Amino acid sequence: MPLPPTVADLTSFDLLLSVARLGSVGRAAAAHGISQPAASSRLRQLERRLALTLLDRSPRGSTLTETGALIADWARAAVEAADALGAGISALRASRHSRLTVAASQTVAEYLLPAWLVALHAGNPGLSVTLRALNSADVADRVLSGEADVGFVEGPAVPSGLDSAVVGADRLTVIVAPGHPWSRRRRGITAAELAATPLVSREAGSGTRGALEAALGSAPAAVLELSSTTAIKHAVAAGNAPGVVSSLAIVAELAAGTLVAVPAADVPLQRRLHAVWPTGAQPAGPARDLLSIARRR
Structure with a gap:
């Protein structure tokens, strides 16, 4: 009263x-x-x-x-x-300002956030950070529930209930084992071929899978559905099915020759990476600092 x-x-x-x-x-x-x-x-x-x-x-x-x-x-x-x-x-x-929980899709968590967090820690040496690597749908759930202070997703659209800011761009790449027939295609493959070919794929809810489906206008059949980019790379290198992963994830494998990148000229595989937070609640404290670092990088 x-x-x-x-x-x-x-x-x-x-x-x-x-x-x-x-x-x-x-x-x-x-x-x-x-x-x-x-x-x-x-x-x-x-x-x-x-x-x-x-x-x-x-x-x-x-x-x-x-x-x-x-x-x-x-x-x-x-x-x-x-x-x-x-x-x-x-x-x-x-x-609250001495702890930060970040939820991020796997590509961002593995290949971008480590450098961002090092920069954040340099300016906040007493800060304790917890990073959760999830698929984009689970990142949205964690942010909406308040279990994460800020999230990073890589899907084609920002989930409802979240505000966002673009923090970078990425390109998906079709990969095959060195002995795969596509590895010798100088002109690459068409969108129709990719859509008709069973792939080693990420699970539903993954930003990579969502971006690929949006680019093709349909969902390709899956030989395997795996929950990590690392698992996809190993499965593609060991088998006969292609996969589609972030270009950030295959630099070492392409240099070593364990995987081959296949051009797909008529498939729009560029995507934007977004930071997300609940609608109407601007990031504050360390979450705001991390967002600023991500935008600069």
Whole structure:
């Protein structure tokens, strides 16, 4: 229920307590960082609000009346409780700003976030960070539920309920084993061929799978559905089926010759990477700092 108007403003009661403790309005005003006239005005307003005389005023100074002393005793517990509440809130804010939980799709988590987090830690050496590598749908769920302070997704669209900012771009690449027939295709493959070919694929909810389906306008059949890019790379290298992964994930394999990139000229495989957070709630503290780093990189 709402507080009575007579006690809704504890600031004036706190000032009254300072007069009782310090012995004068002038010293109480100095303790509160206000002028003596301002302090006197607040105390007169308190007397009018309570319809009680709280101070005996004389040329030698002001002292509490019996009524004022009684009101001050009653107010002390309320003012101390308000101080404890304020201190608790400040402690919670400090604790929240010393920890950061990030949920990110696997490509961002494995190939981009490590460098971003190193830069973040350089400016926040006491910060504790937890990173969850998930598919894009699960990232959205974690952010919406409040289990993550900020998320990063790579799908073709930002899930509902989230605001977003573009933090980079990526390109999907068709990969095959060195002995696969496509590995010798100088002109690459067509969108129709890719759509008609069973692939080693990510699971439903993955940003990579969603981006590929959006690019092709349909969902290719899956030989295998795997939950990580690393698993897809190993499966493609060991078998006969192609896969589609982020270009960020295959730099070492292409250099070593364990995988071959296949051109797909008529397939729009570019995609944007987004930071996401709940609609209407701007990132704050370390989450805001991380977003700023991601945008710069």
